Amino acid sequence: MIHGGAISEATASIARDDTPGSSGKARIMLKLFATLSDYLPAGAVRNQVALTVDRGSTVATVIESLNLPPRLVHLVLVNGLFISPTARARCVLQESDALAIWPPIAGG
Numbered sequence: 001m002i003h004g005g006a007i008s009e010a011t012a013s014i015a016r017d018d019t020p021g022s023s024g025k026a027r028i029m030l031k032l033f034a035t036l037s038d039y040l041p042a043g044a045v046r047n048q049v050a051l052t053v054d055r056g057s058t059v060a061t062v063i064e065s066l067n068l069p070p071r072l073v074h075l076v077l078v079n080g081l082f083i084s085p086t087a088r089a090r091c092v093l094q095e096s097d098a099l100a101i102w103p104p105i106a107g108g
Contacts, residue, residue, distance in 0.1 A: 025055060026054075027052050028052075030048060030051050030101075031098065032101050033101065033102045034102060036068065056092060074104040075101070076100070076102075078098070078099055080098075
């Protein structure tokens with residue numbers, strides 16, 4: 001579920017999801033596509049990995065915590081819904097959300 005609103009400047013604490021989440025944590029599924037898959041944490045299967053993030057983490061804080069180059073973060077979806085670049089700092093991730101990110105695609 002997507003929730004907007006103001007949050008503190010705290011950064012997302014990201015770890016591979018090896019243990020059940022606590023009340024201050026939320027488990028999400030991260031999916032990175034194409035060249036972004038190089039940025040997946042250890043333990044990823046294909047192009048996705050379960051992560052535990054701090055409650056209140058936004059799409060922007062997760063992107064920053066993964067050190068994804070801003071020029072490579074193009075299409076961002078949460079649970080299949082498009083998140084515009086201006087909304088990423090307000091989109092708070094919730095338990096069981098799926099965050100999917102694509103780089104720009106060029107074709108010929």
